[in-house]
Amino acid sequence: MIYDLIVVGSGSVGSAAGYYAAKAGLKVLMIDNGHPPHDQGSHHGETRLMRHAYGQGEIYVPMVLRAQQLWDELEEQVGERIMHRCGVINIGPNDSEYIRNANESASRYQIPVEMLTAEAVMKRWPQIKVPHGFVGVFEPNAGYLKSEVAIGHFIRLAKEAGCTQLFNCPTTGVTRDGDVQKVETANGVYFGRKLVFSAGTWLTKLLPKLPVQPVRKVFGWYQADDSYNENNKFPGFVFVIKDNESEFYGFPANNNALKVGKHSGGQPINSPEERTPFGAFPEDNGELLDFLHSVFPGTRECIYGKSCTYDMSPDKHFIIHTQPDQLIISGLSGHAFKFASVLGEIAAAFAQNKSSPFDLSPFSLSRFAKPC
Ligand SMILES: Cc1cc2nc3c(=O)[nH]c(=O)nc-3n(C[C@H](O)[C@H](O)[C@H](O)COP(=O)(O)OP(=O)(O)OC[C@H]3O[C@@H](n4cnc5c(N)ncnc54)[C@H](O)[C@@H]3O)c2cc1C
Structure with missing residues (x-):
C-alpha cells in the first residue's frame, strides 16, 4: 500500500496535518514516537498564548489570522472550549x-x-x-489555546476521518524509493507519495544537517x-x-x-x-x-x-521548506503552537499539490547557506 501522505511526528503540527489531509479524502499515515498529546515534545503544560498583533514580525500575520479561523472552527466542531479570549x-x-x-x-x-x-x-x-x-x-481578542486538548481532538478527528495512526513508534529513517518515500519505523517500512516532517525538536535526528538547535x-x-x-x-x-x-x-x-x-x-x-x-x-x-x-x-x-x-532556527523564524515530495516544518523557535492549525492545513494542501495562499518564501531553508 502506498499512502498519499505520511506524517512523521504527530504532535502540534502533525496532528493538524493528519486531520486536514484525511478530511480532504487522502490516505494518510500519521506516525509518532509517543501517543500525542504527551509531555515528550513541545506541546505540554496545558496552554499556549495566541496573539495576532505579532511581536515576531508582520510576515506571520496572514497565517495567524487563518490559524485563528481554524481554531474557531475546531472549537465549534468539537463543542469544547479551546481558545480563552482573555486578552x-x-x-x-x-x-x-x-x-x-x-x-x-x-x-x-x-x-x-x-x-x-x-x-x-x-x-x-x-x-x-x-x-x-x-x-x-x-x-x-488575543488569549490562549488549550494545547493538549486541541491535539487530542485533532488526533481523534483524524482517526474518524479514516487516517491510519502508528503511535509509540519512532521513525528511524526516510529514503526515496523511485518516486515514493520509504519510511522506516520501529514497526516496519511504509511508503508514501508525499511526506511531511513535523517531528519537532528531534527532527534533527532524521535530518542531521537541518540548522536547528x-x-x-x-x-x-x-x-x-x-x-x-x-x-x-x-x-x-x-x-x-x-x-x-x-x-x-x-x-x-x-x-x-x-x-x-x-x-x-x-x-x-x-x-x-x-x-x-x-x-x-x-x-x-x-x-x-x-x-x-x-x-x-x-x-x-x-x-x-x-x-x-x-x-x-538560526534567525528564530520558522522553517517551512518544500523539496520534491517533502515538506519540512521545523525551527519553530518556541512560538508556533498558535500556528499549528494553519501549518496543518498548509501540509494538507501540499499533499494535494495545491499551492499555498501564503507567501512561504521567507521561511524557506534557502535563506541559510547549508542544504539539509
Ligand atoms: C515551554 C514552551 C512554551 C511555549 N509557549 C508558546 C506559546 O505561548 N504560544 C505559541 O504559539 N507557542 C508556544 N510554544 C511553542 C510551541 O509549543 C511549539 O512551537 C509547537 O508545539 C511545536 O510543534 P511541533 O509539532 O513542531 O512539535 P511537537 O508538538 O513536539 O510535535 C512533534 C512530535 O514529533 C514526535 N517525534 C519526534 N521524533 C520522532 C520520530 N523520530 N518519529 C516519530 N515521531 C517523532 C514527537 O513525539 C512529537 O509528538 C511554546 C513551547 C514551549 C516548549
Missing part, C-alpha cells in the same frame, strides 16, 4: 523591536489593539508594576493572589525587558496558580535525555521568581514546574 498585554521598552512589530502588525492588518503608557497599564491592572519608559500594547526551557506555576485570576480579568502577558535577552510570557492565574515562562535563554541540548526536569538548574526557579517579584508583587512561591524544548 494579552504586551509590555516592553517603547523602542523595542517586539513592541514595534506588534504595533506595525496591528496597524497594517487592522487588528484591534490599545496602546497604553506605563501609567495607563498600571491604572487598569494595579497588580502589574511597569518599569519606567516601558509601554503596553493590549490586544483584547534544540534548547531546554522551563516554565512554572506560582502562587498568586486573586487579582491575577482570569475570572478577575487578568490577561495573558508578554514582558520584553530587553529584546532577545530577557523576554517572559505567561497566563492569567487559574485558582491562584499563575503560569510563567522565560522565552529567551535556556540550555542548548543534543539529546532528549539532556532535557532535565524543572529545578535541575538553580536559575530554573530563580529567573522566574525574580521576574515575577519585580513586576507582579502579588505573586509568591513556585507550586511546580516543568521542562520542555524549543527547536531554534
Whole structure:
C-alpha cells in the first residue's frame, strides 16, 4: 500500500496535518514516537498564548489570522472550549523591536489593539508594576489555546476521518524509493507519495544537517493572589525587558496558580535525555521568581514546574521548506503552537499539490547557506 501522505511526528503540527489531509479524502499515515498529546515534545503544560498583533514580525500575520479561523472552527466542531479570549498585554521598552512589530502588525492588518503608557497599564491592572519608559500594547481578542486538548481532538478527528495512526513508534529513517518515500519505523517500512516532517525538536535526528538547535526551557506555576485570576480579568502577558535577552510570557492565574515562562535563554541540548526536569538548574526557579517579584508583587512561591524544548532556527523564524515530495516544518523557535492549525492545513494542501495562499518564501531553508 502506498499512502498519499505520511506524517512523521504527530504532535502540534502533525496532528493538524493528519486531520486536514484525511478530511480532504487522502490516505494518510500519521506516525509518532509517543501517543500525542504527551509531555515528550513541545506541546505540554496545558496552554499556549495566541496573539495576532505579532511581536515576531508582520510576515506571520496572514497565517495567524487563518490559524485563528481554524481554531474557531475546531472549537465549534468539537463543542469544547479551546481558545480563552482573555486578552494579552504586551509590555516592553517603547523602542523595542517586539513592541514595534506588534504595533506595525496591528496597524497594517487592522487588528484591534490599545496602546497604553506605563501609567495607563498600571491604572487598569494595579497588580502589574511597569518599569519606567516601558509601554503596553493590549490586544483584547488575543488569549490562549488549550494545547493538549486541541491535539487530542485533532488526533481523534483524524482517526474518524479514516487516517491510519502508528503511535509509540519512532521513525528511524526516510529514503526515496523511485518516486515514493520509504519510511522506516520501529514497526516496519511504509511508503508514501508525499511526506511531511513535523517531528519537532528531534527532527534533527532524521535530518542531521537541518540548522536547528534544540534548547531546554522551563516554565512554572506560582502562587498568586486573586487579582491575577482570569475570572478577575487578568490577561495573558508578554514582558520584553530587553529584546532577545530577557523576554517572559505567561497566563492569567487559574485558582491562584499563575503560569510563567522565560522565552529567551535556556540550555542548548543534543539529546532528549539532556532535557532535565524543572529545578535541575538553580536559575530554573530563580529567573522566574525574580521576574515575577519585580513586576507582579502579588505573586509568591513556585507550586511546580516543568521542562520542555524549543527547536531554534538560526534567525528564530520558522522553517517551512518544500523539496520534491517533502515538506519540512521545523525551527519553530518556541512560538508556533498558535500556528499549528494553519501549518496543518498548509501540509494538507501540499499533499494535494495545491499551492499555498501564503507567501512561504521567507521561511524557506534557502535563506541559510547549508542544504539539509
Ligand atoms: C515551554 C514552551 C512554551 C511555549 N509557549 C508558546 C506559546 O505561548 N504560544 C505559541 O504559539 N507557542 C508556544 N510554544 C511553542 C510551541 O509549543 C511549539 O512551537 C509547537 O508545539 C511545536 O510543534 P511541533 O509539532 O513542531 O512539535 P511537537 O508538538 O513536539 O510535535 C512533534 C512530535 O514529533 C514526535 N517525534 C519526534 N521524533 C520522532 C520520530 N523520530 N518519529 C516519530 N515521531 C517523532 C514527537 O513525539 C512529537 O509528538 C511554546 C513551547 C514551549 C516548549
